[in-house]
Amino acid sequence: MALKFNCVNCNDIVITKLSIGDEYKCKNCLNVRIVPMGAETIDESELDLQQKEDLKREEQFAQTEDEKNQTLSKKYSVLKFVKPLFAFLGVTYTFGLMSLIGHLSELPGAGFNIIALCFISYSGLIFFMYCIVSMIDFLFELDKHNSEKKN
Numbered sequence: 001m002a003l004k005f006n007c008v009n010c011n012d013i014v015i016t017k018l019s020i021g022d023e024y025k026c027k028n029c030l031n032v033r034i035v036p037m038g039a040e041t042i043d044e045s046e047l048d049l050q051q052k053e054d055l056k057r058e059e060q061f062a063q064t065e066d067e068k069n070q071t072l073s074k075k076y077s078v079l080k081f082v083k084p085l086f087a088f089l090g091v092t093y094t095f096g097l098m099s100l101i102g103h104l105s106e107l108p109g110a111g112f113n114i115i116a117l118c119f120i121s122y123s124g125l126i127f128f129m130y131c132i133v134s135m136i137d138f139l140f141e142l143d144k145h146n147s148e149k150k151n
């Protein structure tokens with residue numbers, strides 16, 4: 001279903017998918033006005049090709065505007081799972097390493113080297129996860145600032 005009315009400003013015929021009370025932009029006079037109460041509901045099958053084309057373009061435009069307005073936080077909301085996942089991994093690694101060291105210390109010879117290697121990898125991994133979490137926090141914070149400024 002679409003709405004058909006005469007432009008409030010120039011009287012040209014306007015066809016739109018907007019609702020009464022929404023702002024429309026007239027493609028004849030380029031003014032932005034409110035869709036009037038008297039707008040008539042018409043079926044899309046009654047439209048000619050050009051009008052159908054115009055409607056499609058209007059819809060596509062509305063979609064890109066929506067995408068633009070979507071904040072990055074919403075777009076990348078999957079990143080919110082990174083923190084709990086890393087917390088889980090961190091705890092698992094810590095316990096895993098502790099039990100591993102218990103076993104390794106009983107090994108003769110190479111035991112110490114392996115323990116040292118485990119510690120280095122462990123510290124590196126924890127630091128890496130910490131950096132990723134900080135970066136994500138920073139980006140979300142930045143996006144929050146930006147969207148607050150916009151509104």
Ligand SMILES: [Zn+2]
Pocket residue numbers: 007008009010011012026027028029030031
């Ligand atoms: Zn107009």
